[in-house]
Amino acid sequence: MDKRQAIGSWLSGPRAAAEDMGVDMGGHRGQALGLPESGPGAIAPLGRRFGALFIDWGLCVLVGWPLSGGDMRATSNWALAVFVVLSILTVGTVGATPGKLLLRLRVIGEGGVRLTLPRAVLRSVLLALVIPAVVWDRDTRGLHDRLSRSVQIRT
Secondary structure, eight states: OOHHHHHOOTTTHHHHHHHHTTOOOOSSTTGGGTOOSSSTTSBOOHHHHHHHHHHHHHHHHHHHHHHTTTOHHHHHHHHHHHHHHHHHHHHHHTSOOHHHHHTTEEEEETTSOOOOHHHHHHHHHHHHTSHHHHOBOTTOOBHHHHHTTEEEEEO
16 A cells, blocks of 8 residues: 555545545544534534634724723733633523624534533633644544534534
């Protein structure tokens, strides 16, 4: 077997290479969670999730700027605090931040239930720590979503 085939190319990625070698990857993203492969209710695509994050961060910087008195270093700290509060309040009540609403995404609990407030707090705090958000599983759920038993879906 060619080493390139075993490793996977940078174009197709390791998942495609593993599937070409006959490894069962367990179906589409979200199948283990009972989610459809595409359309409403499917796992949210990464591009939309990052887009929603950038929209939310921009809003938080706009709110953090006057709170910091115009100090750029303090603005980042205020923006992070505003982001955590925004995420807790919006995800814990309506299931989506303003950025997620604009890009037609929603955060739900595993099993399709509404995310409870304690789980929204856990998710938001872990998201603010960044590291849990960049450790993904095969369903592209970050560690913050796994630990809070939540999933981002399309609406």
